[in-house]
Amino acid sequence: MKLRETLRKLVDRVRSSGFLKSVLTLSSGAVVGQAINFFGMPIVGRVYTPAAMGDYTVITTNAGVISSLACLGMMTVFLLPERDEEARGLSRLVLFATLLITTVAALGLWLVAPFWRIFSTEETPYTLALGVLWLYIVCNTVSNICYAYANRQSLYRVLFWNPVLYAGSNVVLSILFGVLNWGFLGYTLASILAFVVNIAHLMLHGNAFKRVSESDCRPLPLLRKYRRFPIYQMPANLISSLGTQIPVQMMERFYSSTALGMYSMALKVLSLPTTLLATPVNRVYFQEASQRYNRGEDIGEFSFNILKANIKIAMIPIAVLIVFGEWIFALFLGEQWTEAGTYAAILGVSQLFAFCASCLSGCFVIVNRNQLNLADALFTLLYNAGLAGFMFWHLPDVYVWVWIISILNIIRVMLLQGIFLKITGVSTRRYLLFNLGYVIIPLALVWGIRVLFHAYIV
Numbered sequence: 001m002k003l004r005e006t007l008r009k010l011v012d013r014v015r016s017s018g019f020l021k022s023v024l025t026l027s028s029g030a031v032v033g034q035a036i037n038f039f040g041m042p043i044v045g046r047v048y049t050p051a052a053m054g055d056y057t058v059i060t061t062n063a064g065v066i067s068s069l070a071c072l073g074m075m076t077v078f079l080l081p082e083r084d085e086e087a088r089g090l091s092r093l094v095l096f097a098t099l100l101i102t103t104v105a106a107l108g109l110w111l112v113a114p115f116w117r118i119f120s121t122e123e124t125p126y127t128l129a130l131g132v133l134w135l136y137i138v139c140n141t142v143s144n145i146c147y148a149y150a151n152r153q154s155l156y157r158v159l160f161w162n163p164v165l166y167a168g169s170n171v172v173l174s175i176l177f178g179v180l181n182w183g184f185l186g187y188t189l190a191s192i193l194a195f196v197v198n199i200a201h202l203m204l205h206g207n208a209f210k211r212v213s214e215s216d217c218r219p220l221p222l223l224r225k226y227r228r229f230p231i232y233q234m235p236a237n238l239i240s241s242l243g244t245q246i247p248v249q250m251m252e253r254f255y256s257s258t259a260l261g262m263y264s265m266a267l268k269v270l271s272l273p274t275t276l277l278a279t280p281v282n283r284v285y286f287q288e289a290s291q292r293y294n295r296g297e298d299i300g301e302f303s304f305n306i307l308k309a310n311i312k313i314a315m316i317p318i319a320v321l322i323v324f325g326e327w328i329f330a331l332f333l334g335e336q337w338t339e340a341g342t343y344a345a346i347l348g349v350s351q352l353f354a355f356c357a358s359c360l361s362g363c364f365v366i367v368n369r370n371q372l373n374l375a376d377a378l379f380t381l382l383y384n385a386g387l388a389g390f391m392f393w394h395l396p397d398v399y400v401w402v403w404i405i406s407i408l409n410i411i412r413v414m415l416l417q418g419i420f421l422k423i424t425g426v427s428t429r430r431y432l433l434f435n436l437g438y439v440i441i442p443l444a445l446v447w448g449i450r451v452l453f454h455a456y457i458v
């Protein structure tokens with residue numbers, strides 16, 4: 001009876017909380033989409049060569065760099081305006097900028113191709129690969145704009161189906177094109193067409209690019225009004241991308257591809273909560289917090305409560321991975337991945353903070369402090385460059401290296417979250433006590449259990 005009553009109270013709480021209902025709706029769609037990918041990959045992996053997969057990775061990696069410039073750093077701007085017409089004007093501005101900058105970039109890369117190439121592909125001519133790159137960037141950006149506008153309209157049932165439609169169409173088309181032996185082009189075309197399916201589905205319920213009539217909602221006035229994004233956010237995105245690549249490059253260069261593979265697999269497993277929960281939470285949080293801030297309401301306590309709730313959710317799986325990481329990786333991935341469990345144990349605390357940071361992603365944009373994002377990107381780049389210099393002078397054990405990366409990331413996230421909460425009225429002392437009581441002491445106890453477990457049982 002107590003269990004039934006507890007479950008009934010939980011259901012009533014979810015029903016009465018618009019925030020929880022929205023998060024559950026979005027996260028459910030993400031879970032279904034991930035399940036489709038999971039069951040489809042064994043087939044997809046058999047109809048494509050590693051070269052095709054490698055060429056696709058090259059395209060998407062370079063697309064991320066160009067996209068950070070092409071969208072003017074404005075992909076988080078669409079939920080900020082009070083008027084829908086202004087949001088649509090911003091959608092049109094980002095679309096025009098993406099088309100212009102991506103076209104100029106692709107043409108520029110084509111012109112300098114005889115002297116220098118940004119990438120090389122094994123299965124596809126370079127000129128054709130540049131065309132695919134252009135198409136991928138544009139479709140991906142338009143899909144993200146449409147998603148953001150639907151999120152602004154609180155169309156959560158529509159957004160539930162979006163990852164499901166993308167995953168389903170991507171897997172089906174990938175298998176079809178793979179059977180037809182289209183190689184890299186088929187694999188990439190499947191992804192692009194899946195974006196097109198997403199765009200059509202979202203546009204059917206809300207046109208983010210509908211013509212605007214008010215003069216202040218046209219591109220140039222909006223670019224002046226939101227100039228903090230291209231001034232601060234765009235370079236921040238570029239610098240952040242460069243900074244986060246340094247540890248990966250250093251690990252491959254100074255240790256081995258095997259060590260990098262273990263490190264990457266550990267991060268891939270640890271990032272699952274971010275994909276399944278933190279991203280949906282953030283999309284709802286960003287919309288809700290933006291609306292509250294525009295109304296002049298307090299968002300500090302609201303943000304702090306979300307932070308506390310998510311720490312509690314993520315603590316248990318992180319604790320399990322810290323204690324039993326080696327066993328879990330060996331059981332589910334094979335004995336060859338046992339060492340990845342050790343990396344996961346070291347990175348667990350860092351990824352716990354990264355998970356919570358993902359839930360509040362874009363918080364400085366909400367309070368018009370984009371310059372702090374740029375400062376964070378510069379700080380990340382500088383300390384990672386410093387780490388690279390340190391490795392030239394003294395090469396530590398690989399586990400010591402991972403510990404250093406993890407600790408620096410923890411300090412960085414704690415500092416950023418503390419600054420944001422301070423800006424929004426939450427005292428620094430309260431935030432530090434929260435970290436002490438909910439994170440540092442519990443995880444110190446978990447690590448004590450791990451040490452004892454490995455010393456006397458394993």
